[in-house]
Each structure stands twice: as structure tokens, then as C-alpha cells.
Amino acid sequence: MLAAAAGISLDDAEIAAMAELLCGLIDTIDEAAAGFGDDAPEPLVRPGSSRWQ
Amino acid sequence: MAVGAFEPTHASISELGAALRDRRISIRELTEAHLERLGAINPKLNAFSLPDPAGAGAAATALDSELAAGTVRSPLHGIPITVKDLFATRGQRTAAGSAILRDRITDYDADVVANLRAAGAVILGKTAMDEFAFSPIGVNVHYGPTRNPWDPSRVTGGSSAGAAAALAAGVGSGALGSDTGGSVRLPAALCGVVGFKPSYDRLSRRGAFPLSWSLDHPGVFARSVDDIRAMFDAAAFPEARLGALPAVAAGELRFGILEEFCREVDAEVGAGWEGFIRAISGAGVQMKAIAPKKSKLAISASTAIMFAEAAAVHREWLKTRRADYGEGIRMRLLQGALIPAATYLRALQLRRVIAAEFDELFKTYDCLVCPTNVTVAQTIASVEGPTAGRMIRNTRLAPLLGIPGISVPISGRGLPVGAQLMGPVGGDAKLLAAAAAIERIIGPGGGPPL
Numbered sequence: 001m002l003a004a005a006a007g008i009s010l011d012d013a014e015i016a017a018m019a020e021l022l023c024g025l026i027d028t029i030d031e032a033a034a035g036f037g038d039d040a041p042e043p044l045v046r047p048g049s050s051r052w053q
Numbered sequence: 054m055a056v057g058a059f060e061p062t063h064a065s066i067s068e069l070g071a072a073l074r075d076r077r078i079s080i081r082e083l084t085e086a087h088l089e090r091l092g093a094i095n096p097k098l099n100a101f102s103l104p105d106p107a108g109a110g111a112a113a114t115a116l117d118s119e120l121a122a123g124t125v126r127s128p129l130h131g132i133p134i135t136v137k138d139l140f141a142t143r144g145q146r147t148a149a150g151s152a153i154l155r156d157r158i159t160d161y162d163a164d165v166v167a168n169l170r171a172a173g174a175v176i177l178g179k180t181a182m183d184e185f186a187f188s189p190i191g192v193n194v195h196y197g198p199t200r201n202p203w204d205p206s207r208v209t210g211g212s213s214a215g216a217a218a219a220l221a222a223g224v225g226s227g228a229l230g231s232d233t234g235g236s237v238r239l240p241a242a243l244c245g246v247v248g249f250k251p252s253y254d255r256l257s258r259r260g261a262f263p264l265s266w267s268l269d270h271p272g273v274f275a276r277s278v279d280d281i282r283a284m285f286d287a288a289a290f291p292e293a294r295l296g297a298l299p300a301v302a303a304g305e306l307r308f309g310i311l312e313e314f315c316r317e318v319d320a321e322v323g324a325g326w327e328g329f330i331r332a333i334s335g336a337g338v339q340m341k342a343i344a345p346k347k348s349k350l351a352i353s354a355s356t357a358i359m360f361a362e363a364a365a366v367h368r369e370w371l372k373t374r375r376a377d378y379g380e381g382i383r384m385r386l387l388q389g390a391l392i393p394a395a396t397y398l399r400a401l402q403l404r405r406v407i408a409a410e411f412d413e414l415f416k417t418y419d420c421l422v423c424p425t426n427v428t429v430a431q432t433i434a435s436v437e438g439p440t441a442g443r444m445i446r447n448t449r450l451a452p453l454l455g456i457p458g459i460s461v462p463i464s465g466r467g468l469p470v471g472a473q474l475m476g477p478v479g480g481d482a483k484l485l486a487a488a489a490a491i492e493r494i495i496g497p498g499g500g501p502p503l
Contacts, residue, residue: 008371008390018388025388026396028353033399041409043401 061086062223063500066132066280069226073120073131080120080131084113084175087133087224091177094222094503098200100215102138103146104178109133112175119173129287130173135225137213138179139186140166140271141260149262150182150212152195153370153377163260165229165271165288172287177225180215186231186264187363187382188212189239189445190436194379198433201244202501203468207430210240210444213274217244220274221501227284228274233264234355235425235448237272238460242425242471245462245498248274249281249485252478253455255293256285265362267401268355268452277497278461278489285481301486303494304337307419308474312342313349314423314447325470326424329463329495336494343421345414347407348450354407355449357392357400364389408454415477420487423447425460425471447473457481459488462498469498 033040059068061083072078088106095101116131124130141147141159148154162170170176181199183191191214192198199214201207202222209218213230217240220228230237232250241248249272256271263269273284286294315326334340364371367386375383414421427446451458457476464470474491476484 008387010387014384014387017384018391022388022391025353025356026393028350029357029396029399029403032350032353032403036399036402041402041405043398043405 062090063276064226065277066128066226066275066283069132070128070130074125080113080117080175081110083131084109084133084177087177090222091219091224094202094219094224097205097503098202098218098222099197100181100199100219100222100224101135101178102148102150102181102196102215105145105176109175109177112170116173116175126171126173127287128283129169129227132174132227133177133225134169134174134227134229134284135177135180135216135219136166136169136229137216137231138182139231139262140229142166142176142179145179147179147262149186150184150193150196153374154262159260161260164257164290166260168288168290169229174227174287180213180219180228182214183212184379184382185262185363185367186212186233186236187385188441189235190441191240192433192436194381200433201430202503203245203430205503206432206434207468208243208433208436210243210426210430212236213240213272216274217241217246217248220244220246220276222503223500226275227280229284229288230272230274231261232270232272233268233359233452235445235452237274238425238448238451238458238471238473239445241274241460242462242473243430243469245469245501246274246276247278247281247459247461247488247498248272248471249285249459250451250457251285251481252457253452255457255481256288257290263362263366265359267362268359270452278459278485278492281459282485295482295485298482298486298489301483301490302337303333303490306338306487306490307417308333308338308340309343309414309418309421310340311348311421311423312344317427318424319428321429321464321467322424322426322470325464326472329472332495333491338491341418343414343418345410347410350403351407351450351453352446354400354403355453357396358404358453360385360389361392361397362389364392404453411454411456412477415480420474420476420484422472422474425473429468429470451475454478457484459484461488461492461495463495
């Protein structure tokens with residue numbers, strides 16, 4: 001369903017091949033960011049800085 | 054072809070420059086020596102996607118005329134180099150290692166290519182790479198594997214596979230590549246040459262087919278740190294050039310050894326690394342083992358950012374040309390297409406948290422160091438997905454944080470091993486100065502038997 005919403009059609013083999021890595025990655029990022037409070041850094045550096053526009 | 058006391062296909066850029074200015078060899082002769090070498094090694098190594106003898110010959114003739122009239126454009130005047138197929142070159146095919154762009158002729162030069170031409174470099178051709186630079190192996194499913202000059206049954210590492218292989222085999226005195234997760238430093242380490250990824254934005258990305266906008270870094274290869282500086286300055290716009298490097302004595306250097314990145318390496322890498330640490334310690338480099346708390350998150354943050362940004366680049370082709378991708382890249386792009394926006398944004402936040410920790414470390418240490426490669430070059434037959442992820446375990450941090458990183462060869466026996474030095478954002482000149490000091494201690498890397 002997620003894939004359809006993203007405009008990407010997937011067959012069963014593709015879903016099976018990617019599910020484990022993708023779910024693990026999302027969980028890891030969520031877990032690492034779980035403690036973020038209102039002092040967490042904003043995702044993007046402001047325009048004018050060249051490190052990550 | 055040896056000329057006088059030097060070998061044109063293996064001499065340093067400064068040695069070649071002096072020989073050209075002294076008329077011991079012409080640019081045309083130098084170019085022909087490299088093209089002859091290219092013709093000899095390419096059938097064995099598959100390092101070039103597009104050799105360009107006609108273009109190189111024409112450039113050499115024009116640059117010889119300028120030299121005869123007393124014009125020397127830069128230290129790269131007349132020096133033969135190679136360009137990764139990722140970078141647009143005017144009037145030539147730029148396929149980025151893909152089948153999808155197999156017939157694309159670009160009508161302009163990437164900024165870094167234009168700068169190198171303006172500096173007087175002679176481009177011998179475009180080098181082979183992994184499909185869309187989205188693999189660290191050097192095995193392209195459409196065009197075949199690039200083979201390691203140290204052992205042609207083994208991989209070069211990627212994605213700048215041909216760049217490293219050609220240089221190690223004596224074709225070109227420098228090479229232009231790109232590094233998003235290790236694609237300059239890893240193949241440099243596995244092929245026994247020097248590879249440098251500068252700070253983010255220090256080399257222009259215009260004209261480089263994107264893999265991941267916020268991780269992509271053009272970078273350069275050479276046989277020594279001094280040659281790296283010359284290559285970098287020729288590729289950079291004037292305001293980003295490094296100029297003469299500061300003199301640094303080994304005893305002044307403070308290195309933080311990234312403990313976690315030294316673990317679980319194979320025996321040959323471990324032996325090379327231990328010898329390296331002994332050598333630089335004996336020369337007076339101050340070192341302390343460190344274990345940054347956030348570095349474990351670097352792989353996940355880098356993966357989320359890289360896959361999501363790559364999926365955005367490839368979104369239309371994922372719908373219309375999916376069968377034209379190799380299986381591995383197709384799966385990575387599909388994974389990227391399914392990464393939730395919240396995960397991507399949190400990965401960007403994590404990157405800034407990790408960067409803050411490393412910015413603090415660089416107040417204490419000049420460089421953070423670790424082996425570049427976790428394993429020596431694997432056989433082409435044995436490399437597969439999980440191996441690939443492990444290959445770039447130690448190289449993903451630097452592009453994630455936008456910090457400069459360089460790999461220098463440290464093993465004089467068997468298959469090559471590299472040491473990676475990383476410095477703070479903007480500290481490119483000091484990093485190269487430290488690498489030059491290290492090179493003076495351990496000596497230059499040797500050449501392959503090919």
C-alpha cells in the first residue's frame with residue numbers, strides 16, 4: 001500500500017527482498033532519534049551555509 | 054618507455070612537469086606513452102569506458118605549442134589524467150556506468166573537467182564505474198568487472214573503479230573520481246594509490262551525475278600526496294584551492310585512533326595497520342584510542358539519506374525503465390523510494406548530532422585515523438551484497454559529515470591496504486600536510502606487478 005501511494009509498483013519478490021533491510025533501517029533511525037527534544041538540531045542548515053544546503 | 058632517469062608512466066607530476074619544461078620529453082610523447090600503456094592494460098583490466106586517443110592527441114599538440122611559446126598554464130600543463138564516466142565531457146558519451154544513459158552525449162564539461170582542461174591536463178579517456186555510482190565493488194553488470202592490477206581475479210572496489218585501476222597500472226598521473234560513501238578512498242586503498250575526498254562543496258558537483266546530493270563529493274586520485282594537491286588545485290575554482298601545504302613535523306601531530314573502525318578487519322589489513330601504527334608512533338606522532346558514542350549511527354544515517362536522495366533522482370526511471378537497472382541498484386532505489394519522509398528528516402538530524410560530536414573531537418585531534426579498507430580486495434567471484442556493505446564500513450563517515458578524508462597506501466607486501474586520515478570541515482590543507490608527513494615516514498606505495 002505504501003509503495004502504491006508512492007507511485008511505485010512492486011511484485012512479491014521485490015517486497016520480500018527489501019522488507020527486512022528497510023524495516024530495520026527505519027527502526028534504527030527511529031530509535032536513535034527517539035530522545036530528540038525541542039533542542040534537537042533542525043534537519044537542514046540554513047541557506048547561506050555551504051555544509052549542507 | 055624510460056626517458057633519462059624517469060619512467061613517464063610512473064613519474065610524479067612534479068617530475069613530469071620539470072621534464073616537459075626542460076624539453077626532455079614533449080607532451081605529445083608523454084601522451085603517447087600513456088596511451089600505449091592504456092592499450093596494453095585495458096583489455097586485461099576493463100578500466101576505461103571510453104578511451105580518447107584522438108582527443109588526447111589533439112590536446113597534447115596544442116599544449117606543446119603553448120609550451121614552445123613559453124606558456125605554462127599550471128603544474129598540470131601537459132600532464133595526462135583520466136576522468137570518471139560520471140562527469141560530463143563536451144561532445145562525448147557520459148553514461149555514468151549505466152545502460153539507461155548508454156547513448157547520452159553531453160554537450161558541456163562538468164566544472165571540474167573544465168577546470169582541469171584549463172589547467173592544461175590531457176584527458177586520456179573516461180574511466181569505468183559502478184552503475185550510477187551506487188555500489189562500492191567495481192563490478193558493473195552492464196559493462197563487466199574492472200579488475201585489480203595487483204591481481205586481476207580481484208575487484209578494485211568502487212565506484213571509481215577504473216580511475217584507481219588505471220592509475221595503479223600506470224595510465225595517467227592523476228584521476229578524477231567521486232565519493233559518496235567511499236568511492237574514491239576505498240578503490241584507492243584496494244589498488245595501492247592515494248585517494249582524497251575534500252570537504253563538502255570544495256569541488257563543484259555541477260556536471261557530475263548525482264547519486265545523493267548532500268553526500269556527493271568529487272575527489273581525486275594520485276600516486277603521492279604532493280600529486281594529490283596538484284590534482285585538487287587544478288580541479289578546483291581559484292577560491293577553493295589549497296596552494297602550498299603547511300610544513301608539519303610528525304612530532305606535532307595528534308591523532309585520534311577510531312577504535313571501533315580498527316576492529317573486525319581481516320588478518321592482512323590488521324597486520325598492515327599494526328605496522329603502520331608502530332611506524333608513525335616511532336616517528337613521534339602522538340596517538341590516543343577514542344570511541345565516539347555516535348559513530349555507530351553513521352551507517353544507518355548515511356544509508357537513509359543516500360537511498361532516499363538517490364530514489365528522488367531516479368524516480369521517473371523507476372517507473373518507466375526499471376528493467377534497465379542491474380538488480381542490486383534496482384533494489385536499493387526501490388528501498389529508497391519507500392523510506393518515509395520522517396525517517397529521511399530524522400537521518401538528517403542525526404547527521405548534525407554526529408557532526409557536533411566530531412567537531413568537538415577535532416578540537417583535540419588533528420586527524421582521526423583508521424584503516425580505509427576492512428578487507429583486502431576480494432575475488433570477483435566471491436563478492437556479493439553483504440560483502441559490499443562491509444567493504445565501505447570505514448569510509449561512510451567522512452561524506453556523511455562533509456569532512457575531508459584521504460587514504461594513503463601503507464602495506465608494501467601482498468595486496469594493498471590503506472590508512473584513512475580525516476580532518477575537520479575546511480581543514481583540507483592541514484589534512485594533506487599531515488598525510489604528507491605520514492608519507493615521509495612510511496614511504497610511497499609500491500606498484501602492482503602487472
